[in-house]
Amino acid sequence: MQFHVDGFKPGDPDVLPAAPGHRRAGDPLPETVDVLIAGSGPAGLALAAQLARVPQIRTILVEPKLGPMEKGQADGISVRSMEMFQAFGFAEKVMRESNWINETTFWATVADAPGSSQGRSQDDSPPSGGGGGHVPPPGGTLIRVARVQDVPDGFSEMPHVLINQARVHDMFLDVMRNSPTRLAPDYGLKVIDLAIDPAAADHPVTVNAVSGYSGGGKSMIESYEVVHTAPAFELYALGLAHKHVPELLR
Numbered sequence: 001m002q003f004h005v006d007g008f009k010p011g012d013p014d015v016l017p018a019a020p021g022h023r024r025a026g027d028p029l030p031e032t033v034d035v036l037i038a039g040s041g042p043a044g045l046a047l048a049a050q051l052a053r054v055p056q057i058r059t060i061l062v063e064p065k066l067g068p069m070e071k072g073q074a075d076g077i078s079v080r081s082m083e084m085f086q087a088f089g090f091a092e093k094v095m096r097e098s099n100w101i102n103e104t105t106f107w108a109t110v111a112d113a114p115g116s117s118q119g120r121s122q123d124d125s126p127p128s129g130g131g132g133g134h135v136p137p138p139g140g141t142l143i144r145v146a147r148v149q150d151v152p153d154g155f156s157e158m159p160h161v162l163i164n165q166a167r168v169h170d171m172f173l174d175v176m177r178n179s180p181t182r183l184a185p186d187y188g189l190k191v192i193d194l195a196i197d198p199a200a201a202d203h204p205v206t207v208n209a210v211s212g213y214s215g216g217g218k219s220m221i222e223s224y225e226v227v228h229t230a231p232a233f234e235l236y237a238l239g240l241a242h243k244h245v246p247e248l249l250r
Helices: 002-006 042-051 079-088 091-097 165-177 235-243
Strands: 032-038 059-063 103-110 141-149 190-196 205-210 218-228
Touching: 032 042, 032 190, 042 059, 042 079, 042 165, 079 091, 079 165, 091 165
Parallel strands: 032 059, 032 218
Antiparallel strands: 103 141, 190 205, 205 218
């Protein structure tokens, strides 16, 4: 039916047609934007990937680092995040590359002869292989005392996984790169200050961004909305403290 309505289009279906007049990577920063995202962490990239699909919203993403993340800092992916990745279209890729956490096993030692059932739960069994591959610790036998299913039945169809955080960032960047706006982070730029003018109806927020790597001065960016993913106590987020939910900062 899609071919009947829109006609057949060859190529990768994940690569959407580029919007006319979209900003290219490396182009000078615009003087005004609708959304300025400060920081290319998971939250910033998720927001950028979503907004990159809407050409009518002018969005830029600035990042103080010189390039994308190479080594992860938080490699655990919850089932809620996996469901979000499914909406972005790369959950299957994460599942293929990741290590699944299906259960947690608890072990203990008992001071008895090997093979004793002392301390073992009724619904459990000795480690596979009859214990021949395990060396009992001094003064006791190593046994499995409990197993806990990681994701309860009916909680989510997605697994709890471990994957390098940098790979998740790469997948977000791919979504941005293939979106109509071809959005890409502007690296080497850090937001250092902002000013809010309630009288300016169109672009009430003025942002000072400085590059500490290129040796250049300041770039002035007027933005209708500033979306910052760092805590509100950061210097350039103080003016937007009302946008941070106190319960999430405890």
